[in-house]
Every structure is written in structure tokens, then in C-alpha cells.
Amino acid sequence: xxxxxxxxxAERKGVTLTPEQExxxxxxxxxxxxxxxxxxxxxxxxxxxxxxxAVAHPPA
Amino acid sequence: MSDASFAHDQTEDVRLASLAAPKDYLALLKxxxxxxxxxxxxxxxxxxxxxxxxxxxxxxxxAIAVGAGASGALNMWYDADIDAIMGRTRNRPIPAGRLAPQxxxxxxxxxxxLSILTLGLAANWLAAGLLAFTIFFYVVIYTMWLKRxxxxxxxxxxxxxxxxPMVGFAAAAGEVSLASFVLFSIIFMWTPPxxxxxxxxxxxxxxxxxxxxxxNVAGAxxxxxxxxxxxxxxxPLGVAPYLMGFASPAYGAISVIGGGFFVYCAHAVxxxxxxxxxxxxxxxxxxxxxxxxxxxxxxxxxxxxxAATGFSL
Numbered sequence: 457x458x459x460x461x462x463x464x465x466a467e468r469k470g471v472t473l474t475p476e477q478e479x480x481x482x483x484x485x486x487x488x489x490x491x492x493x494x495x496x497x498x499x500x501x502x503x504x505x506x507x508x509x510a511v512a513h514p515p516a
Numbered sequence: 517m518s519d520a521s522f523a524h525d526q527t528e529d530v531r532l533a534s535l536a537a538p539k540d541y542l543a544l545l546k547x548x549x550x551x552x553x554x555x556x557x558x559x560x561x562x563x564x565x566x567x568x569x570x571x572x573x574x575x576x577x578x579a580i581a582v583g584a585g586a587s588g589a590l591n592m593w594y595d596a597d598i599d600a601i602m603g604r605t606r607n608r609p610i611p612a613g614r615l616a617p618q619x620x621x622x623x624x625x626x627x628x629x630l631s632i633l634t635l636g637l638a639a640n641w642l643a644a645g646l647l648a649f650t651i652f653f654y655v656v657i658y659t660m661w662l663k664r665x666x667x668x669x670x671x672x673x674x675x676x677x678x679x680x681p682m683v684g685f686a687a688a689a690g691e692v693s694l695a696s697f698v699l700f701s702i703i704f705m706w707t708p709p710x711x712x713x714x715x716x717x718x719x720x721x722x723x724x725x726x727x728x729x730x731x732n733v734a735g736a737x738x739x740x741x742x743x744x745x746x747x748x749x750x751x752p753l754g755v756a757p758y759l760m761g762f763a764s765p766a767y768g769a770i771s772v773i774g775g776g777f778f779v780y781c782a783h784a785v786x787x788x789x790x791x792x793x794x795x796x797x798x799x800x801x802x803x804x805x806x807x808x809x810x811x812x813x814x815x816x817x818x819x820x821x822x823a824a825t826g827f828s829l
Contacts, residue, residue, distance in 0.1 A: 471533065473533055474533075476535055477533045477534070477535055480534065480535050480536060480537050481533075481534070483537050483538055484534075484536065484537070484538060484541075486538075487538035487541070495630075498575060498578070498634075499634075499637075501571050502571060502572065502575055502637070502638045505569050505571045505572060506572075506638075
């Protein structure tokens with residue numbers, strides 16, 4: 457619904473961050489996203505390596 | 517709530533909102549220390565009789581690196597008060613005001629848990645247990661207890677920095693060995709002369725911060741003697757990997773020459789006690805000690821990599 461849409465930063469009530477704080481928060485968010493993506497990819501690859509051939513040919 | 521109090525709260529909240537950039541969090545990990553830890557852990561890992569799958573080896577080293585970084589973050593959280601006093605550390609993220617102490621604490625704790633779990637799941641739980649012990653030893657035994665209470669702080673605390681080769685070996689082999697213990701001993705004996713050389717130059721800094729480094733407690737002359745004694749023990753210990761048969765003659769030659777030069781520099785520190793020449797001698801030993809350890813472990817790594825590809829030195 458239109459009422460529940462996120463408003464533009466300038467229209468939001470509550471804390472208004474300075475441009476520097478907005479910029480550093482965005483950089484932190486990107487870094488966290490990259491770290492989590494890397495972590496998931498690492499565990500995916502580790503799982504494949506540790507399971508080895510059992511991935512393609514599971515034991516009966 | 518009145519408009520006035522709301523406005524006050526908002527101002528306070530905005531003031532408290534973090535300005536920390538990703539590079540500030542990276543600085544918490546002490547990247548230079550982390551690179552030395554990765555390097556020594558790699559040497560330990562390559563000593564294993566059977567090398568792990570490259571992905572498992574990479575994941576193990578990454579976990580060890582992150583664990584070391586987490587220790588650094590927890591160290592900076594606890595030591596923020598003395599970091600603010602010392603010139604060498606006052607630009608670190610917490611004393612410089614770019615990061616709140618709580619952020620560093622949470623960051624360090626989360627990374628500690630993640631690194632230990634990752635090493636346990638990727639390699640084995642012996643290696644994970646050793647990594648957990650390393651982090652505990654560095655943060656609790658060294659940072660919280662020894663550092664501010666005894667001039668033996670870096671002698672005992674050096675064990676934390678010496679453990680990575682054993683963690684690396686355990687990650688690959690699932691056990692610890694005499695060879696990995698020898699690498700531990702080399703770093704353990706290397707740590708005091710390395711840090712005391714720095715402490716001789718920066719004794720005022722440590723004194724202002726109230727950290728009881730040996731020069732501040734026992735005096736510069738006693739420190740110079742201790743440096744020389746440690747160097748005399750370290751030099752033959754550095755040759756042990758060759759004598760015990762798990763390093764090549766090339767390593768043997770480098771360790772003999774490097775150890776000899778280390779002792780020469782330590783002797784220069786012992787002899788030159790006044791003025792600018794004393795300071796220069798201490799700085800030289802500090803940098804030579806880094807080069808010495810780097811060369812020993814680089815040789816071990818290179819010869820193991822060459823051996824894995826069919827060459828030998």
C-alpha cells in the first residue's frame with residue numbers, strides 16, 4: 457500500500473543523519489554484504505570439497 | 517515527550533551515530549600482525565606430511581587470519597585508554613574517536629566465534645581449539661593481565677604470537693608435532709628481543725602509559741643484556757629445523773647467517789648505550805629481527821612449495 461512505502465530520507469521523522477554519517481553507513485552496509493556473500497560462498501565450497509564424490513553419488 | 521526533549525534526543529542520537537568506515541574496522545584487525553600470522557601459519561601447515569585440499573588449506577588460513585584479527589580488535593578495545601597516551605597508537609580507530617569501544621568489542625567477539633567455528637568445520641576441532649586458546653591467551657592472559665602488571669608481559673604473552681604455526685600444522689595434520697613445536701619455540705624466543713629493541717627506543721611512551729616494559733622497570737642496561745642472551749639462544753634454535761631434518765641445507769645456511777647477524781646486532785645494542793648511536797642500534801635490531809623471522813619462514817614456505825611441485829633445494 458502507498459501509505460506503507462518508505463519515505464524519502466528528508467521526509468522521515470526521527471534521527472536525520474549528516475551526509476558523512478549516511479556515506480559511512482552505506483560503505484559499512486556494502487562491506488557487510490560483501491563479507492556475508494564471501495562467507496556463504498566459502499561454506500558452499502567447503503561443503504562440496506568435504507563431501508567430495510558423495511555429492512554426485514550419495515552412498516546408498 | 518515535548519518537542520524540546522525530542523529535539524535534544526535527536527541531536528544526541530545523531531551525535532552517537534557512527535562515522536566509522538570499513539577501513540577503520542580493517543585497522544582493528546592489525547593487518548600487519550595478521551599478515552605475519554598468516555605467513556607463519558602457512559609454514560606450519562606446509563610442514564604437515566599430507567597437504568590438505570587447497571580449499572580447506574585456504575579456509576584454514578583465512579580462519580586463522582580472522583582469529584588473529586579478532587584478537588587485535590579485542591586488544592584495541594581493552595587498551596584504548598593506553599593507546600590514547602602513546603604516540604605510536606594514538607591514531608588507532610578508538611582513541612582517534614572514529615569507532616566506539618563497544619563496536620570494537622562486538623566486532624572482535626563475533627569474529628572470534630566465527631573464525632573458531634569455521635576452522636573447526638573446515639579443518640578439525642583440535643586446530644579450532646588451539647585457535648580459541650590463542651585468542652584467549654592474547655586477550656585475557658596477555659592484554660588484560662600481564663601487559664599492565666609485569667615486565668615479563670611479552671615473554672609469556674609471546675606464546676600467543678608463536679602459536680599460529682602449530683595451529684596451521686594441526687589444521688592440516690589433525691595433530692601437533694615436534695616440528696611445529698620447534699617453529700613455536702623460534703617465534704617464542706624471537707619475541708622478547710624484538711619488542712625490547714622497540715621498548716628501548718619508545719621507553720618514554722610506555723612509561724607515560726604505565727606499561728611496565730623491561731627498560732622502564734629493570735633499566736636499559738639490564739634490557740640490553742637480556743636482548744643479547746635471548747639472541748644467543750635464538751640463533752642456534754633458528755638452525756634446529758635444518759638439524760632436525762625438516763628443512764633444506766639452504767634453510768640451514770640462511771638461518772646460520774641470519775642468526776649470526778641477529779647476534780651481531782644484539783651485541784651492538786649491548787655495547788652502544790648512550791646517545792644517538794644507541795638508538796640507531798636498537799632500531800636496527802628491531803628491523804633486522806623482522807627480516808630474520810621473515811626470511812626463515814619464507815625459506816620454509818618456498819622449499820615446501822617447491823617440494824610439492826617436484827623440486828628440492
